[in-house]
Amino acid sequence: MQAKIELGDIQETLLIPLYGRARDAAAKRSVLGDSTAIELVDAIDYDFGRFTGPSLPGSVLRASIFDQYVRDFLAEHPDGTVVDLGCGLSTRFDRLDNGTVRWFDLDVPDTMALRRKFFSDAERYTMIAGSIFEEDWYEQVAERGGPVLLLSEAVLLYFPDERVRDVLGRLARRFVGDRIALDTGGAFMMNHQEQNPVFASIPARMQWTCDDPRTLEDLGLTLLESRSFGQPQKAVARTWPWKYRLLLRPAARTPMVSGYRMNLFQA
Numbered sequence: 728m729q730a731k732i733e734l735g736d737i738q739e740t741l742l743i744p745l746y747g748r749a750r751d752a753a754a755k756r757s758v759l760g761d762s763t764a765i766e767l768v769d770a771i772d773y774d775f776g777r778f779t780g781p782s783l784p785g786s787v788l789r790a791s792i793f794d795q796y797v798r799d800f801l802a803e804h805p806d807g808t809v810v811d812l813g814c815g816l817s818t819r820f821d822r823l824d825n826g827t828v829r830w831f832d833l834d835v836p837d838t839m840a841l842r843r844k845f846f847s848d849a850e851r852y853t854m855i856a857g858s859i860f861e862e863d864w865y866e867q868v869a870e871r872g873g874p875v876l877l878l879s880e881a882v883l884l885y886f887p888d889e890r891v892r893d894v895l896g897r898l899a900r901r902f903v904g905d906r907i908a909l910d911t912g913g914a915f916m917m918n919h920q921e922q923n924p925v926f927a928s929i930p931a932r933m934q935w936t937c938d939d940p941r942t943l944e945d946l947g948l949t950l951l952e953s954r955s956f957g958q959p960q961k962a963v964a965r966t967w968p969w970k971y972r973l974l975l976r977p978a979a980r981t982p983m984v985s986g987y988r989m990n991l992f993q994a
């Protein structure tokens with residue numbers, strides 16, 4: 728029997744990247760090869776066909792850029808700690824597990840209840856039902872010591888500016904010296920959401936506009952890398968089908984593409 732969905736409005740958006748990864752896995756040349764996503768889509772009672780448009784491949788390309796931030800971190804710190812804040816039904820741990828990383832996946836209780844139907848905790852893998860905006864998970868993550876990479880992909884975009892800046896300031900103070908990867912969307916993207924077909928059938932809308940990720944440095948963060956879809960890491964670009972590379976290079980000059988950025992900060 729398929730799992731029924733009881734998710735809040737923002738939580739429902741996790742089904743977009745899930746479907747994107749499933750379609751990618753079914754493609755002749757897959758970027759992520761996430762065959763688990765196909766199984767999850769089959770196992771969930773939801774009309775995924777309502778999602779169309781560039782956000783589906785976009786969520787796959789985005790995930791591949793974030794994956795590389797994690798790979799780079801683990802290459803430097805093989806037994807470091809990774810925390811995916813707002814993980815949804817991501818399979819990133821399975822994709823990137825190097826055998827020594829300590830990994831936490833955190834999401835709000837309704838999403839975590841869905842996630843727990845399909846995933847289980849393991850020796851180095853722990854799921855936490857919680858919020859990126861609360862601090863109750865900080866100790867659990869920090870108690871092991873050592874370097875931490877926090878990542879939050881397509882989560883903060885859905886919240887108002889003051890809440891995002893507040894939480895980023897708190898994370899910067901608590902995780903000094905650690906890294907934080909997150910995506911930012913510029914005004915053009917925010918102002919054209921209604922033209923994005925994935926939003927036609929769901930109520931959630933993005934709220935946080937950030938035209939320049941460097942403005943987050945006044946919260947105690949140092950920007951290490953900032954990439955649009957036109958500037959993936961070299962190793963990542965090689966995994967993308969030619970059509971995306973050819974399309975995105977010129978498109979990267981448009982405000983829609985250049986304004987959506989995947990960023991890596993040091994706290």
Ligand SMILES: C[S@@+](CC[C@H](N)C(=O)[O-])C[C@H]1O[C@@H](n2cnc3c(N)ncnc32)[C@H](O)[C@@H]1O
Nearest residue numbers: 738740741744813814815838858859880881882
């Ligand atoms: C667009 S989905 C992204 C999911 C995942 N990061 C991915 O890329 O596949 C947004 C996610 O934010 C999560 N979320 C919503 N409110 C949250 C909060 N306060 N703290 C942590 N995660 C939250 C949702 O449950 C959902 O999984």
